[in-house]
Every structure is written in structure tokens, then in C-alpha cells.
Amino acid sequence: MSIKYSEDHEWVDAKEDDLVVIGITDFAQEQLGDLVYVELPEVGDECTKGENISVIESVKAASDLVAPVSGSIIEVNSRLEDEPEIVTEDSMGEGWFIKVKLSDPAELDELMDEEAYNAFIEE
Amino acid sequence: MSIGSEIRITPFHQMHVDAGAKMVPFAGYEMPVSYPLGIKKEHNHTRERAGLFDVSHMGQIRLSGEHAMSALESLVPVDIIDLPLMKTRYALFTSENGGVLDDLMVTNLGDNTLFLVVNAACKYDDYEHLxxxxxxxxxxxLHDDLALLALQGPKANKVLSELAPSVKEMTFMTAKQVMINEIDCFITRSGYTGEDGFEISVSNQDAESLADILLxxxxxxxxxxxxxxxxxxxxxxSLYGHELDTNHSPVESSLNWALSKVRRLGEEREGNYLGDNIILKQLENGSDTKVVGLLPEGRMPVRDGAIIQDENGTQVGYVTSGGFGPTLNKPISIARLETKVSNSQSKLFALVREKKIAVEIIKLPxxxxxYYRG
Incomplete structure (x- = not known):
């Protein structure tokens, strides 16, 4: 499986059929500027596609992380609570936010592939 | 003076774009919010070396006439008549109800002429008020023909005095007319970063050349x-629209220090400015609100608009400015609180996204x- 992208600038990496890792894209990270705080959901929380699951605070402002898929949160990257700058340094890798067990894997098909996402941010 | 709805640019606009700045609309101008360095590094650069700010959107107003100094005193609770030649003073335009219309810097140029620097968002209203x-x-x-740069930071003096040696002797809140590579510059040793530094007023034509020299x-x-x-x-x-507004007097915004002694109750030039009876009464009896510094617990920024509650969950104030302080590497806020809870013993909480964050009251700054005071 390749990495998929949402219109809210998250990446969704499907590790298994129903298990995904979610983070924000490099484009999003650049738009936000220096991050100073990340508020993560709790392990065990349910998330619903389109709803806010996390808050990302940059020097400038607070922005919401919108769930790109639905499911239950099985792991959060708690390193971000003390070192939000990891997102700036490596948004697609070490700076991941959450791991989600999908309730509806078909939602992945609604996301963009890399080519479509690159075209989307060009607009 | 007409206020067009179209967005305006400063003489440095092309330089900002060429430097890779992120441009945003601000007070009717397209202004650089950050450069490729990023806000945090830009902040630290200013605290450690010297930062150059385009503040040309601010209003630069010349006021002259035989009675200009006493005239301005009728609009500000500040001593202007005795403002020495080429000295700069912080002042506030008050309204009939004692509120603050804007804050400003006033410099005495001599020859019954004053030079005012006012906030960008208020400049046309200030001009009409005057x-x-x-x-x-x-x-x-109102000088649309002048640009304004601020050079701020511990190296600002070194940089500028290499170009104009006489600025070295200037102390905080003094002014001087100097030439830098044959460019006429009106300089005040002032700024709004807490660092030593200068604000440099220069003609629009010479603006880019001067910025090039400094950069x-x-x-x-x-x-x-x-x-x-x-x-x-x-x-x-204090920032206008945050700590200062038309609904709160200078006393309610903890700016008593800016109210000159000679304009206070029982003094030689008591009152005689808009809203004087309200402000003088508050100076004697105190006010219902104060503006204080808050240190939130943890790392979550508590931004403006956040409600402040006491232990019982009763609202006792709100945050007027808040964010992350890169120098302190923690969140900091300024809040307007009811005077009775504004002492450091109060146990207070900020509400952020329905979470309660403990906040500690601390003395500003x-x-x-x-500042360089000689």
C-alpha cells in the first residue's frame, strides 16, 4: 500500500489492511511554521472522519488536526508533547501523530494518492 | 483623507517578496509575517543580534503651530509642554469616556513641531481626531511619503553607529537627524521589542537603499x-486592540506609569484632556480591572480570548495576548483581570478548549x- 493524503494535509500510511499511521504533510508543516505544542487524543479514543482529533499549536496560531479516517486510536506519538519540533524536522517519519485501527477501510479509497495531492497543493 | 478598500504596500514590498517572505494582509497593508528563517529563529536573532522590521504601515504625523505642544496636551494625559527638544515620549489618545483610542510615540522636533508615530490600524482615525x-x-x-524601519537587538547600536557614529551617544527615547550614505534619516532610539534599538524614518525614495545598506x-x-x-x-x-481599547482607561490597562505627574490631580496642569475626570478619579481610587502577566502551567499556549476563572469556576478575566515565548521557551499570556484577584496569591485557571490550565500571575515584563540609558 502506498501513502494516501487528505485535503486537510494529513498523510495516511496503511501498514496493514486496517491499521494506519497518520501525520501531517511537509506542506502543512511548512504552512504552520514552528510548532510549539501538540495536543494528542487518548489511546482508546474513537475518531470519526472529518472530526477534530488533535490540536497543533504553532508560534502563530492553533490549528485542528481533522481525522482523515474513522476508527479507534491504538497508539499516539507522545514524544510530540515534549518535542513538537520533531514534526517540523521529520513530518513524514518520526513526527507521526497517531495509529488508528480502521472501522471502515474503504474510506482509504476516498483519499488522494501522492500525485493527486501534489496537484491539490499546487492549486 | 480617503481610505481605499484596496490593499496597500510599503516601499519594501519587493524586497520582502525577494527575501521569500510570507505576505499577509495586516491593517490594510500586505506585510511580511515571516521569512524563510521562521518566527522562532527570527525572534532569537533579534534577541541575540539585530533584526530589521518594516513598520512603514504605521502612521507618521507631523503636528506644528505656535501652540502645538499645549494643543496636543488636550488629547493626551501626558506632559508634552515640557518634553525636551529631540526627546521622545510614550502617550495615549484618550476618549471622552476615558477609554484609549490609540497609543503613540511623540518627539519634540523643536520650532513648535511634534512628530507622532501611531498604530497602522488607527492612523486615519487618529488623523481625523487630531x-x-x-x-x-x-x-x-500624515506622511505617506515616509517609510519606517526598526532596527532592534543587542547589535543594533554597533551596526548603526558604524554608518552614523553620532547615534552611539543617543540614549533610550531620544531622537536625532543623521545622514547614512547621503540618505537623510530621522532616528529615535526606541522600539517595541524590549531590546535596545532604533526606529528610522526615511523618504520612500531612499527606503530600499537604506534597507540594503543595513542588510x-x-x-x-x-x-x-x-x-x-x-x-x-x-x-x-501593550498592543492596541489587545491590552488597549476604547472600553478601558489607561488605569484599567495598568498604564499608570504613562500618565505624567504634572497632569495628575492637584498638580500644575491637572487634567484638561478627554476623559480626564474618569481617569483622574481612577488614579485616586483604583480601577476594577488590571492588566497582568500570566505564566500557564505546561506547554500549551493560552491565547487571546481565553477565559480566566477563579477556583470556584467564576470568570474573573480574559487573556488579551498570548502565545509562546521563544526566549523563555514556554507559553506566556497577558490578561485583563478583576483587580481583586490580580495579586500573585490568586489561584487562577485559563480555559483552553474546555481544559483548565493553571496560570500563575507574574510581574511584567x-x-x-x-534599553540603553547611557
Whole structure:
């Protein structure tokens, strides 16, 4: 499986059929500027596609992380609570936010592939 | 003076774009919010070396006439008549109800002429206010032909005095007319970052050349509005529209220090400005609200608008400015609180996204001022 992208600038990496890792894209990270705080959901929380699951605070402002898929949160990257700058340094890798067990894997098909996402941010 | 709805640019606009700035609309102008360095590094650069800010959107107003100094005193609770030649003073335009219309810097140029620097968002209203009250006795000029740069930071003096040696002797809140590579510059040793530094007024034609000269020093980087705000916040300085507004008097905004002694109750030139009876009464008896610094617990920024509650969950105030202080590497806020809870013993909480964050009241500024007083 390749990495998929949402219109809210998250990446969704499907590790298994129903298990995904979610983070924000490099484009999003650049738009936000220096991050100073990340508020993560709790392990065990349910998330619903389109709803806010996390808050990302940059020097400038607070922005919401919108769930790109639905499911239950099985792991959060708690390193971000003390070192939000990891997102700036490596948004697609070490700076991941959450791991989600999908309730509806078909939602992945609604996301963009890399080519479509690159075209989307060009607009 | 007409206020077009179209967005305006400053003489440095092309330089900002060429420097890779992120441009945003601000007070009717397209202004740089940050450069590729990013807000945090821009902030730190200003605290450690020297930052160059385009503040040309601010209003520069010349006020002259035989009675210009006493005339301006009728609009500000500040001593202007005795403002020495080429000295700069912080002042506030008050309203009939004692509120604050704007804050400003006033410099005495001599020859019954004052030079005012006012906030960008208020400049046309300030001009109309001056015209309405002083128009018959004074000449007024809102300078669209001048640009304004701020050079701020511990290396600002070194950079500028290499170009104009006489600025070295200037102390905080004094002014001087100097030439830099044959460019006429009107300089005040002032700024709004808490650091030593200068504001340089220059003609629009010479603006880019002057910026080029300053930027040729390896100490100097362009700094955007984002870092300007975090620097101002750490320095605990009031910002119009946040700590200052038309609904609160200078006393209610903890700006008693800016109200000159000679204009106070029982003094030689007591009152005689708009809203004087309300402000003088508050100076004697105290006010219902105060503006204080807050240190939130943890790392979550508590931004403006956040409600402040006491232990019982009763609202006792709100945050007027808040964010992250890069120098302190923690969140900091300024809040308007009911006076009765504004002492450091109060146990207070900020509400952020329905979470309660404990906040500690601390004395402003958050980062000590580094002004050069000689």
C-alpha cells in the first residue's frame, strides 16, 4: 500500500489492511511554521472522519488536526508533547501523530494518492 | 483623507517578496509575517543580534503651530509642554469616556513641531481626531511619503553607529537627524521589542537603499510581524486592540506609569484632556480591572480570548495576548483581570478548549528590557 493524503494535509500510511499511521504533510508543516505544542487524543479514543482529533499549536496560531479516517486510536506519538519540533524536522517519519485501527477501510479509497495531492497543493 | 478598500504596500514590498517572505494582509497593508528563517529563529536573532522590521504601515504625523505642544496636551494625559527638544515620549489618545483610542510615540522636533508615530490600524482615525480637535490651531501632515524601519537587538547600536557614529551617544527615547550614505534619516532610539534599538524614518525614495545598506551587515536579518508580536509579548508591552481599547482607561490597562505627574490631580496642569475626570478619579481610587502577566502551567499556549476563572469556576478575566515565548521557551499570556484577584496569591485557571490550565500571575515584563540609558 502506498501513502494516501487528505485535503486537510494529513498523510495516511496503511501498514496493514486496517491499521494506519497518520501525520501531517511537509506542506502543512511548512504552512504552520514552528510548532510549539501538540495536543494528542487518548489511546482508546474513537475518531470519526472529518472530526477534530488533535490540536497543533504553532508560534502563530492553533490549528485542528481533522481525522482523515474513522476508527479507534491504538497508539499516539507522545514524544510530540515534549518535542513538537520533531514534526517540523521529520513530518513524514518520526513526527507521526497517531495509529488508528480502521472501522471502515474503504474510506482509504476516498483519499488522494501522492500525485493527486501534489496537484491539490499546487492549486 | 480617503481610505481605499484596496490593499496597500510599503516601499519594501519587493524586497520582502525577494527575501521569500510570507505576505499577509495586516491593517490594510500586505506585510511580511515571516521569512524563510521562521518566527522562532527570527525572534532569537533579534534577541541575540539585530533584526530589521518594516513598520512603514504605521502612521507618521507631523503636528506644528505656535501652540502645538499645549494643543496636543488636550488629547493626551501626558506632559508634552515640557518634553525636551529631540526627546521622545510614550502617550495615549484618550476618549471622552476615558477609554484609549490609540497609543503613540511623540518627539519634540523643536520650532513648535511634534512628530507622532501611531498604530497602522488607527492612523486615519487618529488623523481625523487630531484634525477635529486641533485642526483650527495646528498644521497637520500624515506622511505617506515616509517609510519606517526598526532596527532592534543587542547589535543594533554597533551596526548603526558604524554608518552614523553620532547615534552611539543617543540614549533610550531620544531622537536625532543623521545622514547614512547621503540618505537623510530621522532616528529615535526606541522600539517595541524590549531590546535596545532604533526606529528610522526615511523618504520612500531612499527606503530600499537604506534597507540594503543595513542588510549588508551580517548581524542584520529581516524580521516579520510574527516575531515582532512574540518579542513585544515577552517584553510585556501593550498592543492596541489587545491590552488597549476604547472600553478601558489607561488605569484599567495598568498604564499608570504613562500618565505624567504634572497632569495628575492637584498638580500644575491637572487634567484638561478627554476623559480626564474618569481617569483622574481612577488614579485616586483604583480601577476594577488590571492588566497582568500570566505564566500557564505546561506547554500549551493560552491565547487571546481565553477565559480566566477563579477556583470556584467564576470568570474573573480574559487573556488579551498570548502565545509562546521563544526566549523563555514556554507559553506566556497577558490578561485583563478583576483587580481583586490580580495579586500573585490568586489561584487562577485559563480555559483552553474546555481544559483548565493553571496560570500563575507574574510581574511584567517576561523578558527584561535592554534599553540603553547611557
Amino acid at each position: 484634525k477635529r480637535h486641533l485642526g483650527s490651531s495646528c498644521e497637520l501632515d 549588508s551587515s551580517e548581524e542584520v536579518e529581516w524580521i516579520g510581524l510574527g516575531a515582532r508580536d512574540s518579542l513585544r509579548l515577552e517584553a510585556g508591552l 517576561f523578558v527584561k528590557h535592554n
